[in-house]
Amino acid sequence: MNTLIHKANILVEALPYIQKLSGKTVVVKYGGNAMVDEEITKTIMQDITLLKYVGVNPVVVHGGGPKISETLNLMNIESQFHKGLRITTEDAIDVVEMVLAGSINKEIVSQLNSLGGKAIGICGKDGNLIQVEKKVSIDNVDLGYVGEIKKVDSKIIEVLARDEYIPVIAPIGTDDKGQSYNINADTAAGEIAAALKAEKLIFLTDIDGIYLDPNDPESLISVISVPEIYELMDKGIITGGMIPKVLACIKGIQQGVNRTHILNGTIPHPILLEIFTHKGIGTMVTKGGC
Numbered sequence: 294m295n296t297l298i299h300k301a302n303i304l305v306e307a308l309p310y311i312q313k314l315s316g317k318t319v320v321v322k323y324g325g326n327a328m329v330d331e332e333i334t335k336t337i338m339q340d341i342t343l344l345k346y347v348g349v350n351p352v353v354v355h356g357g358g359p360k361i362s363e364t365l366n367l368m369n370i371e372s373q374f375h376k377g378l379r380i381t382t383e384d385a386i387d388v389v390e391m392v393l394a395g396s397i398n399k400e401i402v403s404q405l406n407s408l409g410g411k412a413i414g415i416c417g418k419d420g421n422l423i424q425v426e427k428k429v430s431i432d433n434v435d436l437g438y439v440g441e442i443k444k445v446d447s448k449i450i451e452v453l454a455r456d457e458y459i460p461v462i463a464p465i466g467t468d469d470k471g472q473s474y475n476i477n478a479d480t481a482a483g484e485i486a487a488a489l490k491a492e493k494l495i496f497l498t499d500i501d502g503i504y505l506d507p508n509d510p511e512s513l514i515s516v517i518s519v520p521e522i523y524e525l526m527d528k529g530i531i532t533g534g535m536i537p538k539v540l541a542c543i544k545g546i547q548q549g550v551n552r553t554h555i556l557n558g559t560i561p562h563p564i565l566l567e568i569f570t571h572k573g574i575g576t577m578v579t580k581g582g583c
Contacts, residue, residue, distance in 0.1 A: 306571060311347050314347075314492060315347070317492035318491040319350070319491060319495065320489065320545075320550075321351055321354070321495045322354045323356075324355045324358070324478050324497075333559055333561060336561040336562045337562075340562055341405060342410040352450055352454055352486075352491070355478065356478030357393050360396070361379070361388065361389055361393070365385060370385055375432075376432075377534055378428075378431070378439055379436075381475040386437070389465070389475045390473050394465050398414040401414070410459050412458065414463070420449040423440075424444040424466065425441055425442050425443055425468055426443055427441070438472070438474050439474060439475050440476045442466065442476065442484045445484050445487075462485065464478045477537050479537040479538045480540070482496070483542065487544055487548035491545070492550070492552070493552050494541070495553070495564060496541070496542070498557065500557060502557070503576040507530065513576065516576070517578055518581020519581050539555075553577070553578040554568075560574075
């Protein structure tokens with residue numbers, strides 16, 4: 294009986310959060326190291342499916358760097374990176390598009406559908422969803438077919454999300470000539486959340502969130518403002534792969550996203566733990582004084 298009462302209390306704790314999020318859009322960026330464990334992946338798919346069933350409109354934006362690197366290696370195409378961005382050659386862009394918009398996108402769609410969701414996989418080329426131009430060289434290094442987002446035409450997402458569907462988006466964009474471009478998935482998620490004026494933008498990664506001291510596991514910051522993020526970046530505390538995530542958080546907040554979150558996607562049910570419990574997990578980014 295105590296076990297049943299405990300389960301009932303969990304549901305009651307979630308009730309006000311479900312009420313607050315009902316009818317709202319939550320963008321989830323999923324990919325990279327959060328994809329490696331099949332059992333954890335299943336719980337994430339369950340979280341996303343449950344969101345839809347309780348009246349929330351989840352939108353999934355995914356990456357897939359490890360799978361891309363693995364496929365390029367099998368095809369004897371070298372993977373090169375510069376400041377966290379994949380240098381995408383003419384040979385590589387075809388592989389990147391095949392892996393992201395093909396195998397990974399459809400795998401996520403299949404997983405959600407098997408749990409009772411109605412997921413539809415698209416990429417930034419569909420309906421001119423993500424319009425890009427070639428990203429300028431960084432430190433005189435040509436990144437190849439890496440796109441800088443000019444516009445997100447969110448109509449197709451809104452139509453799907455308002456209905457019974459869960460949009461699953463691969464970060465491939467197109468220029469005005471129809472050329473495909475690789476887009477950083479964190480950046481794409483931030484731009485899409487901003488275009489949708491989403492209630493929440495959630496990044497699933499392989500660490501618990503933002504640390505005041507990266508070497509101290511007890512220094513996790515539960516809530517941080519945009520000005521505080523800039524301060525930690527200036528001090529060199531936020532570096533590397535975390536920079537695109539926090540910049541996407543800032544972009545979303547500045548353009549109307551209410552809250553953004555950086556969570557550990559390698560633990561079971563990270564989304565439910567963050568948004569449907571009093572304590573939550575990870576780091577929540579707020580506008581603060583900016």
